[in-house]
Amino acid sequence: MAAADGPADGFGHRFADPALLRQALSHRSVGHANNERLEFLGDSLVGAIIAELLCDRFPKANEGQLTRLRASLVRRESLAEQARQLDFGDHLRLGPGELKSGGFRRESILADAFEALVGAIYLDAGWDACRDWLRRRFEPLLDGVDPRHVADAKSRLQEWAQGRNRPLPEYVLIDNAGLAHSQSFQIECRLDDGQVSAGQAGTRKKAEQQAALEMLKLLGLES
Amino acid sequence: MAAADGPADGFGHRFADPALLRQALSHRSVGHANNERLEFLGDSLVGAIIAELLCDRFPKANEGQLTRLRASLVRRESLAEQARQLDFGDHLRLGPGELKSGGFRRESILADAFEALVGAIYLDAGWDACRDWLRRRFEPLLDGVDPRHVADAKSRLQEWAQGRNRPLPEYVLIDNAGLAHSQSFQIECRLDDGQVSAGQAGTRKKAEQQAALEMLKLLGLES
Numbered sequence: 389m390a391a392a393d394g395p396a397d398g399f400g401h402r403f404a405d406p407a408l409l410r411q412a413l414s415h416r417s418v419g420h421a422n423n424e425r426l427e428f429l430g431d432s433l434v435g436a437i438i439a440e441l442l443c444d445r446f447p448k449a450n451e452g453q454l455t456r457l458r459a460s461l462v463r464r465e466s467l468a469e470q471a472r473q474l475d476f477g478d479h480l481r482l483g484p485g486e487l488k489s490g491g492f493r494r495e496s497i498l499a500d501a502f503e504a505l506v507g508a509i510y511l512d513a514g515w516d517a518c519r520d521w522l523r524r525r526f527e528p529l530l531d532g533v534d535p536r537h538v539a540d541a542k543s544r545l546q547e548w549a550q551g552r553n554r555p556l557p558e559y560v561l562i563d564n565a566g567l568a569h570s571q572s573f574q575i576e577c578r579l580d581d582g583q584v585s586a587g588q589a590g591t592r593k594k595a596e597q598q599a600a601l602e603m604l605k606l607l608g609l610e611s
Numbered sequence: 612m613a614a615a616d617g618p619a620d621g622f623g624h625r626f627a628d629p630a631l632l633r634q635a636l637s638h639r640s641v642g643h644a645n646n647e648r649l650e651f652l653g654d655s656l657v658g659a660i661i662a663e664l665l666c667d668r669f670p671k672a673n674e675g676q677l678t679r680l681r682a683s684l685v686r687r688e689s690l691a692e693q694a695r696q697l698d699f700g701d702h703l704r705l706g707p708g709e710l711k712s713g714g715f716r717r718e719s720i721l722a723d724a725f726e727a728l729v730g731a732i733y734l735d736a737g738w739d740a741c742r743d744w745l746r747r748r749f750e751p752l753l754d755g756v757d758p759r760h761v762a763d764a765k766s767r768l769q770e771w772a773q774g775r776n777r778p779l780p781e782y783v784l785i786d787n788a789g790l791a792h793s794q795s796f797q798i799e800c801r802l803d804d805g806q807v808s809a810g811q812a813g814t815r816k817k818a819e820q821q822a823a824l825e826m827l828k829l830l831g832l833e834s
Contacts, residue, residue, distance in 0.1 A: 424674040425666060432662040436655040440733075443652055451647040496813045510663075515738040565831050574829055585809050588828040590719045602825070605811040606797055608788050 399474045401509045401521050410481070412508040415497055417483030423504035430507030434462055437506075437522045445527075446535045453535040460538055461526060463610070467499035470525060476501055541600035541610075545577070548609065555580045557603065559596045562586070575599045583607075622697045624732045624744050635731035636699070638720055640706030646727035653730030657685055660729075660745045664753075672758040679761045684749060686833070690722035693748060699724055764823035764833075768800070771832065778803045780826065782819045785809070798822045806830075 403409045408426075416422040438461055442454050449457070460466070471477075477492040480501060491497050510518040539547070545557050563574040573592045577585045577599035585606055587598025604610035626632045631649075639645040661684055665677050672680070683689070694700075700715040703724060714720050733741040762770070768780055786797040796815045800808045800822035808829055810821025827833035 425672075425677065428674045428677050429659075429662050429666055432655070432659040436652075436659040439652050439655040443648060449648075451651045454648065454651050515742075519738075563829075572831055584807060586807070586825060586829055588825075588831075602809055602811075606785075606809055608795055608811075 398509075399476075399505060400524075401513065401517065403508070403512050405512050408508040408512050409505075412504040413476070413479050413501060414481040415483065415486060415491065415501070417486040417491070418481050419483070423501060426504035426507035426511075427500045428507075429510065430503035430505065433506050433510055433518060434467075434503055434522065437519050438462055438526060440519075441523050441526060441530075442535075445530050449535040452540065453538060456538045456540055457533065457535050461529060464495055464499045467502045468495040471498035471502040474502075541597050541604055544609070545600045545603055548604075548607070549579070557600070559599065561592065577603045579603070621732075622699075622728060623747075624736065624740065626731070626735050628735050631731040631735050632728075633704070635727040636702050636724060637704040638706065638709060638714065638724070640709040640714070641704050642706070646724060649727035649730035649734075650723045651730075652733065653726035653728065656729050656733055656741060657690075657726055657745065660742050661685055661749060663742075664746050664749060665758075668750075668753055669758045675763065676758040676761060679763055680756065680758050683761055684752060687718055687722045690725045691718040694721035694725040697725075764820050764827055767832070768823045768826055771827075771830070772802070780823070782822065784815065800826045802826070 398406075398409050411421055412423050412426050412430075414422045416424055435458070438458050439454070442449070442457055446454065446457070476498055480492050480497065482491045482497075486492075486494075486497070506518060506522060509521055542557075542559075549556055558578045560576045560578060561573065562576050563572075565572045565574070571590060573589060573595040575587045575592065575595040575598070577587065577596070583603070583606060585599050585602035587595045587600070587602060589595040589598050601610060621629075621632050634644055635646050635649050635653075637645045639647055658681070661681050662677070665672070665680055669677065669680070699721055703715050703720065705714045705720075709715075709717075709720070729741060729745055732744055765780075772779055781801045783799045783801060784796065785799050786795075788795045788797070794813060796812060796818040798810045798815065798818040798821070800810065800819070806826070806829060808822050808825035810818040810823070810825060812818040812821050824833060
């Protein structure tokens with residue numbers, strides 16, 4: 389079998405329909421039959437399967453802890469690392485331009501293809517098979533993890549500023565709209581160098597976290 | 612059965628474990644055994660199940676169209692509407708403060724409880740039962756929908772500005788960091804009144820959409 393068709397064992401799942409595997413490994417640069425729809429499906433499946441895994445493993449963790457832990461597990465870099473462990477790079481199908489510029493090493497292409505593979509396994513064999521496959525890959529990452537110690541966005545941003553001897557970020561309430569039973573808080577996070585991000589949520593606390601997360605993205609510390 | 616325990620039929624799913632139903636309907640204001648963890652799980656299950664439903668129904672839609680369509684289906688207002696159709700308000704368990712302030716009508720409380728119910732059905736009966744239950748509720752919403760006509764965030768923001776005779780939003784590239792194989796574009800969306808939002812993504816186009824979406828949130832047009 390040619391490398392472009394993916395490995396015979398489908399990365400630990402034996403595909404009944406090998407066309408699905410081939411599609412999962414096809415970047416949009418190859419044309420129409422690419423992995424973008426599978427990625428859309430797989431992305432959400434990863435979210436749900438990891439959510440359940442975390443609920444099982446951490447029966448006392450609260451929603452905020454579970455949310456932060458999942459964000460750390462499914463961020464682009466983590467999924468790209470999963471793809472690298474499976475030697476995805478050797479099996480990706482890329483258009484000529486992406487091939488030339490080393491697209492098989494690009495984090496976003498690897499992470500997207502990993503999500504697409506999850507979508508393909510689901511369509512090929514159903515929820516239980518897909519869930520088992522993904523859990524096997526993520527369970528080892530949870531050994532020794534304490535959900536109480538996964539930092540939230542505000543804490544991470546604060547640590548970042550402190551580590552650079554910079555003033556702490558400021559959080560400013562811009563607007564508080566809505567009626568008593570559906571309030572909406574708009575918060576700006578401001579750095580001393582003038583960078584600004586915004587967050588909006590139903591509570592002030594959540595809006596501040598949202599703004600901090602956006603700032604981490606602006607700083608390239610979160611994808 | 613008291614109203615606080617939820618209806619005998621569990622909103623169309625007969626619970627083997629009625630404690631799950633009770634928990635799904637318990638807002639955090641009632642104390643420890645509340646629905647926040649179920650909501651965390653249910654939120655991601657809703658995302659995955661609706662993703663698959665849309666892939667099935669719209670075999671030719673691209674990823675961007677599917678993403679926009681899902682966002683319109685699972686936004687807070689839509690889930691709260693689902694909860695209202697199930698007469699959730701009569702069965703929610705709220706603490707005294709929330710009861711007094713009419714929390715059973717609050718959009719976020721209704722939407723969160725709906726997601727928690729989805730999580731509870733999954734834990735009670737598994738993926739297939741949960742998926743069937745949710746699909747039955749969302750399938751009618753897709754009749755007549757054309758995924759090509761669901762507006763993206765930039766288009767919606769543009770329409771909003773035009774409808775108010777205001778200048779069009781400006782999109783400004785703030786930073787373009789990273790190496791060739793993992794670029795990151797940072798875009799600011801600016802309104803004429805000085806409001807600013809930010810977006811960050813691996814392509815300029817996606818970063819602009821992200822910034823437009825954040826602006827829609829700032830304007831209270833998106834949750």
